């Protein structure tokens with residue numbers, strides 16, 4: 001936690017000037033968040049209370065998101081004298097607002113929090129990143145799937161929906177996220193895709209270069225939520241990192257974990273492949289935060305951490321899903 005907070009402060013350059021006013025319901029509740037965030041990104045927010053708190057409830061885009069409060073001294077390393085929680089929150093690519101308010105309420109043990117009145121508020125300005133168009137050529141069965149595959153595609157979607165509905169009430173993730181493969185980026189999050197001349201949905205992940213069979217590391221500690229073979233995504237592993245954060249690894253040649261298994265940051269969870277809708281071997285990494293796909297790139301470490309098993313090799317691979 002200490003490391004996470006230090007990292008958060010470094011990354012977001014938080015300062016007193018960034019903080020919004022506090023609404024004094026429970027004395028000493030404070031909220032820290034960046035002044036602006038890009039549509040399609042996730043951002044870190046920090047809630048702090050000088051009085052004992054069980055959890056914090058963040059109010060964002062009309063919904064509530066709960067994060068367990070860590071007690072003073074629990075964070076190790078540096079001593080903290082307050083109760084605090086950090087949370088990842090998404091700004092959807094399609095968000096229309098120019099700015100959005102973020103609120104937080106402290107929940108005390110035994111007290112109901114059904115109607116949450118924020119005790120501290122801040123406002124984030126939203127902006128767009130450049131989202132270029134990418135033209136690709138893939139097997140035509142992935143552009144206009146045959147009628148015989150429609151039922152399977154619907155079933156795939158339901159499996160993913162169910163996996164992402166699992167809630168793990170503990171934060172297993174730490175920032176920055178581990179790079180799953182050492183290769184560079186071949187396709188950005190949010191690019192508008194044109195497959196075989198036909199416009200298709202926006203790219204909701206990050207494509208990373210990797211040779212066929214190169215090991216893929218988990219971004220963070222967590223619990224495996226789904227291992228399957230899906231029509232568009234090929235062989236996949238979904239990991240639940242707790243408190244609404246999931247990562248997904250697509251187009252694998254094979255998965256090396258099983259559903260329900262606990263994994264550690266940097267653990268090899270599968271191998272790079274070219275299964276599903278691809279133009280060649282690569283890793284498609286998705287990050288799903290509070291139900292929204294967001295760009296993993298700003299949260300990834302610059303370098304790979306040493307993997308649990310054999311060394312990784314990678315070179316320029318293909319593109320996308």
Ligand SMILES: [Zn+2]
Nearest residue numbers: 207284320321
């Ligand atoms: Zn992709």
